[in-house]
Amino acid sequence: MSQTEPEQQGQGRGQWSRMGFILAASGSAIGLGNVVFFSANAYRFGGGAFYLPYLLALMVIGIPLMILELGLGHQERRAFPQALQRVAGNKGELLGWWALANTGLIALYYVAILGWVVGMFFGSMGALWESTFPTPGFAADELPNPYGYFFHLLSSWKPVLFVGLVWLANGWIVRRGTRSIERAVRVFVPLMWVLMLVLVVRGLTLAGGPQGVWYLFTPDLRLMREVSVWQGAFSQIFFTLSLGFGVMTAYASYLPPKSDQTNNAVVISCLNCGFEYIAGVAVFAILFVFAAVPQASTISMMFFIVPQGIAQLPGGGPVVIGFGLLFFLLLLLAGLSSTVSLVESLASALIDKFRFSRRRVVVGICGFGAAGSCLFALPHVVDPAIVNDGTLGLTLLDLVDHWAFNYGLLVVGLSECLLIGWVFGVDRIRRRINSSSVWRLGRWYNWQIRWLIPGAILVVLASSAWQELSAGLYGSSYAANFAAAWRWLAASPKFVLLFWLIVPLLVAWLLTKRRVSNRRAAAIGKEDEKGDSNDRALQTGRAGGPPAPVGGSTGVEPDRRLA
Amino acid sequence: MKGIGGPVGDVPMTVIYRPGSQVEGRVELGRTADTGALVWVPASPGLVRVVAELPESGSTAQATHVRDIAVRFAVVPGSGLGILIAAGVLLFGGVAVGLRRTLLQ
Numbered sequence: 001m002s003q004t005e006p007e008q009q010g011q012g013r014g015q016w017s018r019m020g021f022i023l024a025a026s027g028s029a030i031g032l033g034n035v036v037f038f039s040a041n042a043y044r045f046g047g048g049a050f051y052l053p054y055l056l057a058l059m060v061i062g063i064p065l066m067i068l069e070l071g072l073g074h075q076e077r078r079a080f081p082q083a084l085q086r087v088a089g090n091k092g093e094l095l096g097w098w099a100l101a102n103t104g105l106i107a108l109y110y111v112a113i114l115g116w117v118v119g120m121f122f123g124s125m126g127a128l129w130e131s132t133f134p135t136p137g138f139a140a141d142e143l144p145n146p147y148g149y150f151f152h153l154l155s156s157w158k159p160v161l162f163v164g165l166v167w168l169a170n171g172w173i174v175r176r177g178t179r180s181i182e183r184a185v186r187v188f189v190p191l192m193w194v195l196m197l198v199l200v201v202r203g204l205t206l207a208g209g210p211q212g213v214w215y216l217f218t219p220d221l222r223l224m225r226e227v228s229v230w231q232g233a234f235s236q237i238f239f240t241l242s243l244g245f246g247v248m249t250a251y252a253s254y255l256p257p258k259s260d261q262t263n264n265a266v267v268i269s270c271l272n273c274g275f276e277y278i279a280g281v282a283v284f285a286i287l288f289v290f291a292a293v294p295q296a297s298t299i300s301m302m303f304f305i306v307p308q309g310i311a312q313l314p315g316g317g318p319v320v321i322g323f324g325l326l327f328f329l330l331l332l333l334a335g336l337s338s339t340v341s342l343v344e345s346l347a348s349a350l351i352d353k354f355r356f357s358r359r360r361v362v363v364g365i366c367g368f369g370a371a372g373s374c375l376f377a378l379p380h381v382v383d384p385a386i387v388n389d390g391t392l393g394l395t396l397l398d399l400v401d402h403w404a405f406n407y408g409l410l411v412v413g414l415s416e417c418l419l420i421g422w423v424f425g426v427d428r429i430r431r432r433i434n435s436s437s438v439w440r441l442g443r444w445y446n447w448q449i450r451w452l453i454p455g456a457i458l459v460v461l462a463s464s465a466w467q468e469l470s471a472g473l474y475g476s477s478y479a480a481n482f483a484a485a486w487r488w489l490a491a492s493p494k495f496v497l498l499f500w501l502i503v504p505l506l507v508a509w510l511l512t513k514r515r516v517s518n519r520r521a522a523a524i525g526k527e528d529e530k531g532d533s534n535d536r537a538l539q540t541g542r543a544g545g546p547p548a549p550v551g552g553s554t555g556v557e558p559d560r561r562l563a
Numbered sequence: 564m565k566g567i568g569g570p571v572g573d574v575p576m577t578v579i580y581r582p583g584s585q586v587e588g589r590v591e592l593g594r595t596a597d598t599g600a601l602v603w604v605p606a607s608p609g610l611v612r613v614v615a616e617l618p619e620s621g622s623t624a625q626a627t628h629v630r631d632i633a634v635r636f637a638v639v640p641g642s643g644l645g646i647l648i649a650a651g652v653l654l655f656g657g658v659a660v661g662l663r664r665t666l667l668q
Contacts, residue, residue: 018665046586047609048643055650211635215609217650218636218643223586232585260668267661274654291633293583293610438664 013077013352014178016254022267023185024178025251027337029242029272030192032113035334036301038240038276039283043294045232047215047284049223053233058273061453062237065413066265067441068420068449069243071433073252074261079349080246081511083253084416087424090512095415096246097511100346101504102408103245107342108369109397111170112376113299114335115162117328119153120146120303124324129311143386146307154391159377164370166339171366173340174347177358178254181340188333193275195330200278202313202323203285212288216280231460235410238457241272242341244409244416250345262437286310299394302331343369354516376400382486383478395478395489399496402474406464408500414457421450473497570599575616578603582612582631605634 016024042050076083081096088095120128127133133148143151153159173184203209223229242248248268252261283301286309287294294305310323347361378393389395420426426449434440468474479490576592595601595615605611611634616625636643 018668022662022665043581043610044584046581046584048646049586051646051650055653208633208635211608211633213647214636214640214643217647218640219646220607226586228585258668260664263661263664266657267665270654270657270661274658277650277654287610288633291610291631293612293631295583 014176014254015256016178016182016251018256018259020178020182020186021251021255021259022264022271023189024181024337024341025248025264025268026271026275027185027189027192028247028251028341029240029268029338030189030275030334031242031338032110032117032298032302032331032335033240034272034276035196035279035331036283036306037298038236039280039287040294040297040301041232041236042216042280042284043287045229046220046223046226048218049220049226049229050233051217052219053224053230054236055273057234057237057456058269060448061234061456062241062243062273063265063269064445064448065238065243065417065453066241066248066269067262067433067445068416068426068429069248070252070261070265071429072416072420073249074255074259075429075432077253079250079253079352080345081349082352083249084419087429088419092419092423094508094512095412095419096349097508098504099244099246099408099412100349101507102404102412103247103342104346104369104372105400105404105500105504106245106408107339107346108372109376109400110335110339110342111166111369111373112159112163112393112397114166114332114339115159115373115377116150116153116303117331117335118162118165119158120150120307121325121328121332123149123153124307124328125321128307128324129317129320145311146304147386150303151386151390154394155379155381157379159379159393160374163373163377166336167366167370167373169336170339170343170369171362173336174343174362175359177344177348181344184340185337188337192330192333192337195326195333196275196278196282198326199282199323199330200285203282203289206285206289206314208289209285212284212286213281215288216284227463231463234456235406235460238413238460239405239409240276241269242338244412245342245345246349246412247341247345250348251341253348258436260437260439261433262439262441266439353511354514380486382483382489383481384483385481389478392486392489395475395492396496399475399493400500403497403500407461408504410457410461414454414461417449417454417457421446421454426450571595571617572597572599574599576601576603577614577616578605579612579614580607581609608634608636610634 042054044050072083072087073080076086078086079096080099081093084092084096086092128146128149130145132143133145133152138148173180204213238244252259252264255264283306286292286306290309290312292305292308294301306327307324310327311320313319313323343362343365346365347358350356350361350365351358376393376397378391378396380392381390382392382395383390389398420429426446430441430445473493475493475496476490478493479487482489572595574595576595578590578592580588580590590606592601592603611632613630613632615628617628618625
């Protein structure tokens with residue numbers, strides 16, 4: 001990959017090749033959720049009744065918000081907090097750091113899940129396919145596989161080791177920024193598609209497999225009248241496209257100056273939803289052939305329901321082992337290409353603001369991350385009957401996921417639309433995006449960012465909060481099943497909520513307030529001016545483009561363009 | 564049904580369409596005949612849970628027996644096929660057009 005002039009002159013920011021960016025960004029968007037959560041959600045909301053609203057949500061909020069996040073990163077050439085700082089001042093930066101703190105929390109448990117995936121991968125070489133597996137607290141044949149093997153794995157210390165390995169892999173992949181990430185995704189992403197296509201072919205060639213496909217795509221107009229179906233579809237699109245993580249902005253900040261963000265957003269979104277399309281075909285075929293009723297959760301779908309289907313595949317041992325290995329390898333690759341983007345979004349933000357060396361930042365993030373992820377891999381069995389989550393790690397994961405994922409990402413999406421739509425002025429960013437795009441965004445885009453998307457997110461947030469209030473705090477019923485020694489964990493739902501409300505905000509506030517030293521700030525200013533003048537030189541000859549941003553914001557000086 | 568043994572009459576039967584989903588629908592089918600038979604015509608295709616409440620032997624308590632089944636489409640649904648094709652063309656067509664443009668840049 002060629003280096004940019006700013007990089008050669010010491011600015012230190014890498015640059016994607018155009019295909020490298022598409023692979024990295026689609027790899028980020030395509031994660032565990034695409035393989036299994038989409039199918040779980042599609043089943044939860046009625047199959048075909050869900051799919052049309054989902055496609056509509058892609059057009060109405062998915063692609064426009066993707067364009068906004070890519071446009072922001074490309075325009076400001078900074079990671080999420082610094083890009084928002086440039087367009088909306090300190091409150092923008094605060095939001096950016098808060099989003100990344102929330103992203104960091106998600107990365108911690110996401111890697112813990114990947115640790116379990118590694119464990120299941122090893123299990124699928126044999127033990128996972130035996131009818132039962134001895135699980136602590138259960139009689140020999142009481143907990144059938146794959147439940148037995150999974151809970152045996154969770155109640156051991158092995159996942160802690162696997163979590164360390166996954167963090168090592170993340171650190172290795174992001175060690176050289178765009179250059180090393182691009183190398184990895186050039187292998188991971190095509191391989192993911194190939195593995196998924198193998199599963200699709202197998203699913204469709206099973207007797208009755210296409211029936212599941214008809215169920216996924218045949219619309220049920222009666223069910224489509226249910227508001228919850230539309231809420232589910234709009235939430236799914238928001239979560240599946242990696243919006244609200246700050247990832248797309250960070251990734252787009254490494255693009256060459258003359259990149260078409262509308263085109264990029266369409267390709268990334270279509271690749272992501274295209275992957276869900278074929279994953280849905282594969283999973284629904286298996287569900288129908290084996291009449292397996294899924295639970296609406298990623299964990300259940302990936303560790304129980306799909307493996308149950310694989311275990312019943314005709315052909316016996318070698319076929320089952322082969323498809324089991326293939327499925328868990330697919331999950332591992334999809335998960336790794338996503339966690340790498342989460343780590344990079346954090347690393348680029350810290351490097352942009354404080355000009356730490358990449359090595360120092362990556363080692364710090366991975367070290368802290370490994371310690372944090374171990375919390376979610378703790379093997380202590382708190383619910384001996386496994387009525388709810390079973391182990392301490394899984395219980396914590398469930399609670400943190402509920403707040404950081406279901407609420408955190410939506411809050412970020414809503415806030416960025418409000419900040420850019422009402423404070424910065426979406427027209428400015430739209431003109432900038434149009435200046436290098438073949439597909440021009442009309443004035444309708446302003447209306448979408450200012451009204452439509454915030455309105456849709458507010459409806460989803462308000463209805464979720466209403467359900468929360470009427471059903472009681474999430475997770476508060478779990479303690480009834482905890483063993484006596486773990487009853488004190490009854491307070492954990494409140495504790496996790498308070499932690500999520502306070503800690504990311506505190507971290508964001510500290511990072512926003514923190515200023516770099518004057519000497520370093522002066523060096524950053526010089527580098528930024530060099531970088532921007534290089535950008536202007538590279539943009540020379542572009543028809544109709546606005547002048548390139550002048551000067552850099554380092555958190556030391558107020559942004560001159562806002563003044 | 565697994566574990567029930569021979570045919571049992573006068574057993575209340577229920578079907579749950581789309582079990583475990585947010586849009587599940589429950590329909591009481593009535594009771595089985597003395598022969599243990601009950602005729603049921605599914606209202607819609609999809610995953611369905613059939614539930615039988617049987618008295619436990621030697622007790623007045625009821626034991627629930629369930630079986631999940633996949634109800635098939637009688638013919639290939641035109642609307643399903645249409646959306647399958649339209650979504651495929653939209654998503655993969657979008658990828659093809661966009662990638663072509665990316666490569667031409």
